[in-house]
Amino acid sequence: MPDNISVEERGQLYAKELGKLIERPTISADLPKLLNLPVDAGPEYFARFRETLEEVFPLVHSNLEIVRVKDDALLFRWKGKSADKPIVLLAHQDVVPAEEGAWKYPPFSGTVADGKIWGRGAMDCKNVIYSSLRAIEELLAEGFIPEYDVYFASSDSEEIAGGGAPAIRDYLKERGVNPFIVLDEGGIIIDKLFAPVKKPFAVIGIVEKGFGVIKFSAKSRGGHTTAPPKNTPFERLARFIVDVHSHSYFKPYFSPELVKTVKALADGVSPPLKFVFKHIRLFAPLVSRMLPKLHPFGGGLLCTNITFTMSGGAIVPNMIPPEAYVVANLRYSAYQTVADCNKLFERLIKKYDLEMEVIAAQDATSTVDTDSDGYRYLTDCIRETFPDIGIAPYIVLGGTDGRHFSEISPCSLRFSPVRLSSEQLATMHGLDENLDISALVESVVFLKRFIQNHK
Numbered sequence: 161m162p163d164n165i166s167v168e169e170r171g172q173l174y175a176k177e178l179g180k181l182i183e184r185p186t187i188s189a190d191l192p193k194l195l196n197l198p199v200d201a202g203p204e205y206f207a208r209f210r211e212t213l214e215e216v217f218p219l220v221h222s223n224l225e226i227v228r229v230k231d232d233a234l235l236f237r238w239k240g241k242s243a244d245k246p247i248v249l250l251a252h253q254d255v256v257p258a259e260e261g262a263w264k265y266p267p268f269s270g271t272v273a274d275g276k277i278w279g280r281g282a283m284d285c286k287n288v289i290y291s292s293l294r295a296i297e298e299l300l301a302e303g304f305i306p307e308y309d310v311y312f313a314s315s316d317s318e319e320i321a322g323g324g325a326p327a328i329r330d331y332l333k334e335r336g337v338n339p340f341i342v343l344d345e346g347g348i349i350i351d352k353l354f355a356p357v358k359k360p361f362a363v364i365g366i367v368e369k370g371f372g373v374i375k376f377s378a379k380s381r382g383g384h385t386t387a388p389p390k391n392t393p394f395e396r397l398a399r400f401i402v403d404v405h406s407h408s409y410f411k412p413y414f415s416p417e418l419v420k421t422v423k424a425l426a427d428g429v430s431p432p433l434k435f436v437f438k439h440i441r442l443f444a445p446l447v448s449r450m451l452p453k454l455h456p457f458g459g460g461l462l463c464t465n466i467t468f469t470m471s472g473g474a475i476v477p478n479m480i481p482p483e484a485y486v487v488a489n490l491r492y493s494a495y496q497t498v499a500d501c502n503k504l505f506e507r508l509i510k511k512y513d514l515e516m517e518v519i520a521a522q523d524a525t526s527t528v529d530t531d532s533d534g535y536r537y538l539t540d541c542i543r544e545t546f547p548d549i550g551i552a553p554y555i556v557l558g559g560t561d562g563r564h565f566s567e568i569s570p571c572s573l574r575f576s577p578v579r580l581s582s583e584q585l586a587t588m589h590g591l592d593e594n595l596d597i598s599a600l601v602e603s604v605v606f607l608k609r610f611i612q613n614h615k
């Protein structure tokens with residue numbers, strides 16, 4: 161990149177190149193099948209996506225080791241002077257489907273307009289693929305040699321919690337790679353976190369909640385609905401659901417992680433709230449009661465939560481189902497684990513004569529120490545590039561690829577150096593996903609520094 165190019169020209173170039181990545185509808189082949197969607201997806205789009213990467217990043221492709229670890233999951237290695245303390249940057253290639261007709265600009269056109277790049281993946285998260293590889297491409301052009309190895313890893317199946325990221329993790333583990341720091345999506349720079357917070361904040365995910373799927377079923381001898389017995393399968397399931405929702409089995413806990421979040425946010429609020437945030441431990445019992453009422457996220461931050469999401473029963477309406485079931489999705493906090501919850505459910509299913517099958521279960525990740533060198537390194541780099549913002553560690557409620565990397569690194573963090581407005585954030589997985597061109601330029605600047613400063 162020549163030095164005499166203006167920021168505007170740079171932004172236009174980056175935006176157009178990111179648009180090319182968006183043009184490839186890299187929807188994981190399993191997703192349309194899972195959701196029953198008439199979407200044309202599959203490996204050919206990932207192959208074309210790789211060709212586009214080669215076109216846009218020629219130096220990356222001639223200088224880095226690139227491995228297809230499993231299916232379309234990619235790992236790039238930029239050898240540094242030492243293999244110790246490597247940096248690992250993550251960003252998944254797959255995107256969720258998009259309804260063609262409903263968007264302002266077609267979702268797979270990568271249109272650049274109104275100072276923004278539009279399309280599926282514009283912020284989740286082809287922008288991060290773009291800015292990571294663009295940073296490396298420019299550093300290569302400048303003749304920079306990193307002190308330590310730099311890896312860029314890109315799974316093909318994050319949106320379906322697929323095997324791409326675990327395969328990359330295993331590949332690194334087998335080779336004894338212990339990253340100094342891993343950065344994945346899951347944290348951003350948000351303009352308005354919630355009403356009283358007056359300035360933009362970088363939120364850095366330091367722990368990720370667990371994920372579970374449990375099927376609860378009730379059996380019966382079947383029969384005709386003209387002569388219904390007592391305690392039909394749905395009756396038992398319904399009483400079970402009401403029981404789960406009317407008791408506080410999932411205890412709210414104002415965790416040390418949440419204390420850290422609120423204390424950090426004190427920097428962005430005015431008195432008297434500033435005092436409350438700074439001394440949040442004193443107010444924790446009161447705030448714990450208020451938080452779930454203020455926002456549904458509030459409950460998620462405090463405790464394990466459960467949502468019943470699917471059900472099934474007889475195949476015709478006039479039959480008592482020989483078996484009926486409901487499926488629950490759980491999000492485990494670090495303080496009420498899979499084992500704790502299973503113990504609770506084992507007791508409850510006896511009460512209602514149910515059976516349970518744990519379909520998926522993963523505990524919350526370990527928590528990254530905010531006093532660690534890795535965490536401090538990240539916050540120093542953020543302050544250098546974004547001097548106007550606050551920084552807060554936080555609990556990630558959803559699932560990311562990054563969770564698999566806690567096993568090989570004590571510092572697997574969720575943060576993308578991307579400024580988003582709350583309106584833009586709401587378009588994630590929805591209509592009109594978009595990113596400001598200026599945010600893309602800042603991301604590249606940040607990632608160059610992030611690689612360069614690691615000495």
Ligand SMILES: [Zn+2]
Binds near residue numbers: 284285318345
């Ligand atoms: Zn994502």
